[in-house]
Amino acid sequence: MRDTAILLLNLGGPVNLDQVEPFLAALFGDRDLIRLPGPAWLQGPLSRLIARLRAPGAKVRYGQIGGGSPLLRESALQAAELRTALRAAGRPELVKLCFRYAAPRAEGLLKALKRDGVRKVVPVTLYPHDCRATTGSSLRELVVEAAKAGIEILPGIEHYATDPDYLDALERPLRAALEDLPEATVIFSAHSLPVRQIEAGDPYEKEIAATREALIARIGPIPGGYLQAYQSRTGPVRWLEPPLKDVLETMGGKDVIIVPMSFVSEHIETLHELDIEYRHVADQAGIRTYRRVPTPGTDPAYIRCLTRRVLEILP
Template sequence: MKKAILLLNMGGPNNLDEVKLFLKNMFNDKRIIGAPKLIRKLIAFIIIKSRLKEATNNYRQLGGKSPIIAYTEKLVELLNIQLDADVFYVMRYTPPFAKDVLPSLKDYDKIFAIPLYPHYSTTTTASSYDDLFLEAKKLNLENRIQTIHKYYSNKNYNEAIVQRIKEALGTKNPKEYELVFSAHGLTQKIIDSGDVYQKHIKQNVYYARKELAKQGINFHKTHLAYQSRVGPMQWIKPYLEDKLASLELKKVIIYPIAFTIDNSETEFELDVEYKELAQELGFEEYIVAKSLNTLMGNVIKDLYKQMGT
């Protein structure tokens, strides 16, 4: 039996010319902005016009592209060596799109779709599946695709989170540090409409804290906060900037719990913009832990096994 694994993620610009495409595709997604199509297009146009210059400059500082691409390619390369399935990746808002990858999977008997989002949200998992199955139906592949919707409680996943936190901590005493789990925010309106993302994030923090305790790693305090807020609407709280301002100790480790692969929101927003805020707030140390990246290999292998291989 010929098997394929398809890793799904949001994506990011492969070059500076793709920044506009990334923003255009994201803000025209009905799962992101739930307005009628014409109104959504107008809102997207306004957002792109206001954010394009700044976003392009941010990616320029990251080397002219999103780091998500190289990290994902390394993960795929690793898994292709270790598994009895061929591994591919699909991005939602930048190439390679589902329409680019699926035609090459027509000869496969089973396709295991695994989102690189551990927590289910209509804005991430559902959006990626919308696009994947739209294209799969055109090729009569939809019945060969097996899906998974969440895995934040997975043992390998939470052990990998703690490994990254330990790497960030090094030989330092955890009791001298606060640990903040930083998750990508969503508008309160999306949560109020029934999206389970915030519930899953909170449960993930519970499992990660449990694993920290199991390994005898005791921080002064651990916290949850949300980043990436834009626009005038109310977003889920507490906001990361407010959480940083409220911490008792001026030594902090940030773990980007909403992400499995490093991207502009970890390597620029957290590691540059929030770092500047922390310095303004008088922090002695501000450390951002790496996302799982290639450590996702063990998680993917476990999920692949669970999905019925």
């Protein structure tokens, strides 16, 4: 079915420092992700102002992790692994990336696919947890642009918080870390979300809890125990708590293992926020050992998760 393409949905990121400000403007311009004060028409001008103000600091942080986000490269590797697995199963569908705030974005991608004869797309989220601010926003943009391009959107994969293969990809590196640090406290860290979005019915917090509890059930009791924390807060609104910084500041003298829960690829929030900023917090707090486990990336179990779910829904 060469008239069908599988689209892997993700956030995207600036691949170089020149792209940082446009990326931030797109990010802050999305009212599904961040609802800035005032009417909807003011979101655009405010987002551009915020991007201009934040860009210098953001460029410093991206410079410290290599001069840009590795998310495009990481997602491309995931797409290549999924494509290989699907070809082995006899499926000829195209596998493409579709980012929300950086190229390749839905508008240009769908126009190009239409020129190449694609008539249908299957969205597959690289956000494991159902969330209206991430998967929801990506799907809404996809619906708008698919209608313009005359492309049909088929049922896709919107979340997999407790998929056994996804859990395998999280469990394996966590067990390895616990073998090295058997007395450590495991802290599950997820991207935070404004409380008002949860109160409006967003399932994200419940999905995060489902993954956490499934992993705890697999690992079992540990001497250091388990904690939940949230990272990546921005703006003067109430966010899901507790903040990771506050939790780390209470862990002096202990070993800590950080499990990034809501990310499947390495990017600014793992490579800088967790590995640099929060490692500094840990050092200041007197934490004995600070260990962060890797994201699933191209772990074979994670690729199996995506492959199996795609095969289950393809016509």
